[in-house]
Amino acid sequence: MAKIRPFKAVRPTRDKVSLVASRSYQTYTQAEREARLDYNPFSFLHIVNPGYKYAREITGTERYQLVRNRYLEFKEDSIFVHDKTPSYYIYKIVDRDHQVFNGIVAAASAEDYEKDIIRKHEDTIEYRERIFKDYLKTVGFNAEPVLLTYPDNNVISTIIKDIQNTRAEFEFTTTYRDTHYLWKLEEPELLNIIEKEFDSMPTVYIADGHHRSASSYLLYKEEKAANPNHTGHESYNQFMSFLIPESELRIHEFNRLVKDLNGLTKEEFLIQLDTIYRIENRGIMPYKPSKKHHFSMYLDGEFYSLYLRKSLYNFKTALDALDAQILYYTILDPILGISDLRNDVRIDYINGKKDIINVKDRIDSGEFAVGFGMVPVDINEMKQMADDGLKMPPKSTFIEPKLRSGVTIYEF
Template identity: 60%
Template sequence: MALIQPFRAVRPSRDKVGLVASRSYESYSKKEREARLRYNPYSFLHIVNPGYKFHREVSGEDRFRLVRNRYLEFREEEIFIRDETPSLYIYKQKTRKHVFCGFLGGASVDDYKNDVIKKHEETIRTREELFMEYLDTVGFNSEPVLLTYPDSAPLEKVIAEVTAAVPEYEFTTTDRITHYLWKLSNPEKIAAVRNEFSAMKSIYIADGHHRTASSVLLAERRQQINPHHTGKEPYNFFMGYFIPESSLRIYEFNRMVKGLNGLSKEDFLIRLDEYYRIEDRDTEWYKPSKKHHFTMYLDGEFYSLYLRKTAYRFGDVLSTLDPQLLYDTILKPVLGIADLRNDNRIGYGSGKNNIVDMKTQIDKGKYTVGFGMLPLTMDEIRATADAGLKMPPKSTFIEPKLRSGLTIYSLSEI
């Protein structure tokens, strides 16, 4: 049974919300960050990059404490205001092609530990621990974990009823996405939402595996030092954006590799012939239309790779996924990429135009060869998570991408 918890969000005042909310820090180029920090004093980037105020870089515990200080300043200046009553929030993004709409609420640490919230990616312990220390010091979640649930007519009915009213927020960002937020405080409607989630056997992490794992570590730490632990404290939850499965947009990550592991171009192609039927498409842009087909770009030419089904034995769910298949047949045995997370010879390209980016980077000499594939499906993600398996890193690029600072989940009662 899945749990969604109302909470008292800390959020921007209505007149400043469009100035405060930001994309994730890493998604900005250095020039973009500098411009926003210089010309927008309300940007949430000032909180996550507190050293800007002192014209210096800060890191580690010093940075964590300064993040906390900037956050408190925003609250003292009433740029951020905390809601009086626990609520759920309905958040909608409208792009030129898609509409994403779901619930912002507290997700349960216990649901994650009990495998109600299922994961499909492996996490790195050192990253978990670092972000746990960050959360423990700053005392808030500012970017929700993207969680997905089976489509539900009762939940759609609640969303339709609430969004018929004037939103609390409505603003458009420079990427031409319009953002809407409604506050859901009605006890009967909250109960209806919670009852519907309680009937769900499982929900799934779409994006935010490390943030989730870090929140679990923090809860375990605080439980151990709290002699009056009840399970209702804020640290037992983390902020999630719950969205129906049909609303997700899933894209692929390309793989790009430096060098051919000592092989000549001709020897490399001969090695690939063991597993694939290869067609040289010259300068014709090629994108796969079927599973187990790949794009390859090498030496200014596109190739199509079609798996020889008699040459590869499928076993568990993981072995049927194209990112795993590419690893098993090319990246590891031919190119010598054993560690997909830490080998600096491999790079990844994501999003809707990643074949263009892949070709550009290879033509510039940054990489030697690149591979493209079809995106995975929600069925594949669900099957992998249900089997308790973990996909290779950078297997999915999932939208929506959420704003930081739109709603903040406080890890304390104040």
């Protein structure tokens, strides 16, 4: 049963939360990062980019210690305060497209991760797990929750709606025009009800944050082994998560871009595709597929539709039927020679929330030779993969919502 527990968060003060909250460090361009660091002394970016203070790039364990130093300074300056009672944090996001996400920031169990009560659908890279585990151990906190999803639950939804009728603890709008709200839920009776509802769920699923959860699990194993007085109640037994119902999860695809045709001419490439796909030239009009096993392709100034031939619909596993996997084993690997999707520099990805014209523009610029698009994975496909112990290829899903770093912090 899923152990989802309240915890005592470290949070910015109400007057500074909009200044503190930041996107993930990697999502900023260099110019954006520098502007925020130059003109916003409260940005969480100052914590995760501590070298800014010394006008130099700092990496490795030296950076980890400086991150901790900056974090402690934010606490000493009362930019951050530590809640005194365990709470669930009701969180709501209304994005610029008016999509609404409602969920709960809470502590999930590392033991549940180990027992596959928290289920995974995506492969992780071992060295990245170890690096982030070492980072967590040194800095002593996690500021970006793992996104978990659970079956829609009327009891939890009713409590969330009732709490949202009260004044929010936080309310702020980002420069991306997403509005964020947070309510602190600490009434013992309601905490107990929510806890029991999650306890009744046999599984919950990782939607986004596989490396963060894997690293937190590694930290749990290491700390548990080193602690002769381990009780199971230590803070390292849990990791911060944002849990939303399955119906509110938004899953987008990732489009693939490839730099060259692996030595083939355009005509040779199309002839090889013809064995596997029904091909139709759609001309200059943008085309996006609308069905599973249908793909779009942009090549040499024109869009194409690719329909997997039905004679090849002999799928034995959920992975075999996954469009990202089909694209890999029919085109990317055998024809274009891309066997390592994680590390091959000839391939890049654009999330499907962006317009298909982004794919066209990058190919027309000469940076890439061909691009492919597909329909998004649905929640049932994702769960089936996790239930069967299968792993999707990298960049199979772009999942929303995306929380801001630094709004709630979990200390180890």
